[in-house]
Every structure is written in C-alpha cells, then in structure tokens.
Amino acid sequence: MEPSNQLDPEPGDPEPGDPEPGDPEPGDPEPGEPELLEVDPLLVARWLAEESPLRIIDVREAVELVSGILPGAIHIPLGELAMKGSMGLESAAGDCVQRQEPVLVYCHLGIRSRQAMTWLRNHGFEHCHSLGGGIEQWVSAGLSLSAGPGSEGLEAEQLERYARHLTIPEVGVKGQKKLLASSVLVVGGGGLGSPAALYLAAAGVGRITIADDDVVEPSNLQRQILYRSDEIGQSKAKVAARTLSALNPTIRIDALDERVTAANGRQLIRDHDVVIDGADNFETRFLINDLAVEERTPVVHGSVFRFEGQATVFDPARGGPCLRCLHPQPPPEGFCASCAEAGVLGVMPGIIGTIQAAEAIKWMLGQGVSMRGKLLIIDILNGVFRQISIPVDPLCTTCSQY
Numbered sequence: 001m002e003p004s005n006q007l008d009p010e011p012g013d014p015e016p017g018d019p020e021p022g023d024p025e026p027g028d029p030e031p032g033e034p035e036l037l038e039v040d041p042l043l044v045a046r047w048l049a050e051e052s053p054l055r056i057i058d059v060r061e062a063v064e065l066v067s068g069i070l071p072g073a074i075h076i077p078l079g080e081l082a083m084k085g086s087m088g089l090e091s092a093a094g095d096c097v098q099r100q101e102p103v104l105v106y107c108h109l110g111i112r113s114r115q116a117m118t119w120l121r122n123h124g125f126e127h128c129h130s131l132g133g134g135i136e137q138w139v140s141a142g143l144s145l146s147a148g149p150g151s152e153g154l155e156a157e158q159l160e161r162y163a164r165h166l167t168i169p170e171v172g173v174k175g176q177k178k179l180l181a182s183s184v185l186v187v188g189g190g191g192l193g194s195p196a197a198l199y200l201a202a203a204g205v206g207r208i209t210i211a212d213d214d215v216v217e218p219s220n221l222q223r224q225i226l227y228r229s230d231e232i233g234q235s236k237a238k239v240a241a242r243t244l245s246a247l248n249p250t251i252r253i254d255a256l257d258e259r260v261t262a263a264n265g266r267q268l269i270r271d272h273d274v275v276i277d278g279a280d281n282f283e284t285r286f287l288i289n290d291l292a293v294e295e296r297t298p299v300v301h302g303s304v305f306r307f308e309g310q311a312t313v314f315d316p317a318r319g320g321p322c323l324r325c326l327h328p329q330p331p332p333e334g335f336c337a338s339c340a341e342a343g344v345l346g347v348m349p350g351i352i353g354t355i356q357a358a359e360a361i362k363w364m365l366g367q368g369v370s371m372r373g374k375l376l377i378i379d380i381l382n383g384v385f386r387q388i389s390i391p392v393d394p395l396c397t398t399c400s401q402y
C-alpha cells in the first residue's frame with residue numbers, strides 16, 4: 001500500500017463535510033417556510049446578508065418611518081393592507097408583492113405586524129412572517145437601519161436619539177432641526193435651572209448656556225438635580241455643563257460661572273433665542289426682564305415657595321405682558337423670604353422647571369398655545385392647579401412701546 005500524502009487530522013480539526021464558519025446551522029429555517037410565524041431579528045439579518053428573496057413590508061404609519069426602516073423595506077400601512085391585499089400588495093411607490101413570495105412584515109414592537117401577518121396568511125400570502133419585537137428588538141440586537149423617507153438632514157445617531165420626537169407630527173424631522181438650530185440661556189443653575197436644562201439638553205436644543213456664579217453646596221442637593229455629593233465646592237456652571245454634555249454630547253453647552261449683570265446681560269440675551277429665568281433674586285429677575293424686552297427675546301419665568309410654584313412666559317414683542325406688568329417694582333429687600341429662609345419642597349422646582357423647559361420647546365417649535373399672558377399657579381400640597389390672566393399694562397414703563 002502506498003503511503004498517504006495527507007496528514008492525519010489534529011484533534012479538533014473539522015471533519016470532511018463539516019460546515020464552514022459562518023454557515024447556517026443545520027435546520028435553520030429559510031424565508032417563506034409556512035410554519036414559521038415570528039422571526040428573530042438575527043435570523044432576518046442572516047437572510048439579508050445571504051441576499052435571500054425576501055420581501056420586507058413596513059406596516060407602520062408614514063410619520064413613524066423617519067426614525068429608520070429595515071434595509072430594502074417597502075411601506076404599506078396596516079390600515080391599507082385589507083384594501084391592497086385583496087387585489088395584490090402594492091406600495092404607494094408602485095412596489096408589487098406576489099402571494100407566492102416570502103414576505104416579512106414588521107412594525108415598532110411586533111404587535112401590528114402580527115396582525116398583518118395573520119390577515120395576509122388568511123388571504124393567500126402563506127409565506128408571510130412577522131418580525132418578533134419589531135424595530136425595537138432589531139435595534140436592541142445591534143442591527144442597523146436605513147434612513148427613512150423624510151429624515152434628510154439628520155444623522156443616524158440623531159435619528160435614534162430623537163426617535164420619540166420624530167414620530168410626533170408637531171415635531172418630526174423639521175421640528176427637531178429647529179431645536180438643534182436653537183439656543184437657550186438658562187439664568188441660574190439651581191432648583192429651576194437644573195431640570196429645565198436637563199430636559200432642554202435631552203430634547204436636542206443645539207446650544208445651552210448655563211449662567212451661575214455660585215458653587216455646589218450640600219443644601220442644594222435636596223432639589224438641584226444636576227449635582228452630586230462629590231461635586232460640593234465646585235462651580236455650578238461648570239459642573240452643570242459637564243453633566244449636560246454627558247447626557248447629550250452632540251450639542252453645545254457653555255458654562256458662564258458669573259452672575260448676569262447689566263454689563264454682560266444684554267449680549268448674552270441677544271445671543272440666544274429664549275431665556276429661562278431660574279434666578280434666585282429679584283434684582284437679576286428684573287434685569288433679565290428689562291433687557292429681554294429691549295432685545296425682543298421671550299423669557300420663560302418660574303418661581304417656587306414651599307409647596308407652591310408659578311410659571312409664565314413674558315413676551316411683549318409678541319403681544320404679551322412683561323414682569324413689570326405683573327410687578328411694577330421689585331419688592332423691598334427682606335420683604336419676601338428666600339428659599340433658604342422659607343424652605344421649598346424638593347420636587348417643586350422640578351415641576352416648575354420642567355414646565356419652563358416645555359414652554360421654551362413649544363416656542364422654539366412654533367407649536368401649541370404659549371402661556372404668554374397667563375400665570376400658572378400650582379399648590380402641590382392640596383393638588384390644585386389654576387391659571388389666571390396677566391393683562392398687558394398700557395402704562396408699563398418697560399414694555400408699553402409694544
């Protein structure tokens with residue numbers, strides 16, 4: 001017998017006929033198998049990588065598509081399937097799907113697509129599957145989406161970050177672009193400024209400036225949620241900027257660790273679209289009001305006291321009152337107790353600060369009804385919310401010109 005030229009296999013070497021790495025596991029289902037109802041995203045990804053003859057249908061509403069679609073998907077909303085499916089599936093773009101083709105339907109969570117699959121199978125599309133968990137599970141599995149129609153101008157990271165905004169008709173891609181192009185000056189990084197700034201940053205406001213000349217103190221931590229115990233003694237403005245940048249590194253955060261004064265206030269306000277008034281003293285509040293009136297910039301005002309809070313929008317340039325229409329002059333020094341003297345329930349600044357952020361976002365989007373000319377008063381201890389009108393004072397020395 002002639003000696004063999006082949007080396008004996010080492011332990012662990014694949015035997016002849018063993019599958020190569022990356023080959024499908026034996027028994028992996030293929031697209032269109034009638035008994036396969038719900039499909040795992042990773043299996044779909046393998047089918048796509050192998051260029052399987054799979055037709056993919058997105059059954060979400062059109063407004064949802066901006067957050068991204070599966071590669072190669074066509075769009076037929078769930079509500080249109082019954083009408084179109086009875087005549088043969090066709091998208092608005094003219095893509096036709098035949099009954100004998102393998103089909104995958106998907107939605108956001110896999111609920112609507114399950115309904116779509118059931119209906120399609122009952123009407124002759126026997127090779128139809130539903131994507132388990134929908135796009136939510138697809139993204140969680142680390143799989144990428146293609147840009148959806150109407151998403152031009154936003155990067156993939158922004159589409160994912162702001163996905164819950166993009167499906168709101170009043171925001172959408174157009175509104176998100178507005179937020180990214182807008183700027184807000186937050187005066188005071190304390191109880192009101194902390195929640196307001198956090199939600200503005202999370203919403204994707206393109207530039208936020210935090211102005212505060214104070215440092216973090218232990219008594220702040222009961223309500224000022226931007227700060228931690230290990231940051232006591234540090235500049236509030238700088239710590240706030242660091243925290244907001246960690247939350248949303250895609251926007252610009254500027255820290256101004258000094259008080260807003262007559263010397264710097266005018267230019268600060270001029271450089272921003274909206275002002276959040278979270279100041280802790282009347283001198284600064286009235287200064288902001290007077291400068292903002294001159295610069296035609298809206299000021300979203302908030303204040304808290306024990307279990308109560310107030311919020312409004314001062315915007316004389318657009319027909320509303322200013323702070324001096326409500327209070328012509330600051331109260332005498334010592335007339336009103338400060339938070340340090342009177343106290344404040346820790347959650348109260350969070351409620352009012354969040355409302356301030358909402359009003360600023362509405363203004364930047366140009367959506368909804370502003371609280372301009374209306375003062376929201378909240379008594380959280382008794383669960384009472386009420387609203388009163390603030391009339392424009394025709395004799396106001398500050399804003400009567402408007």
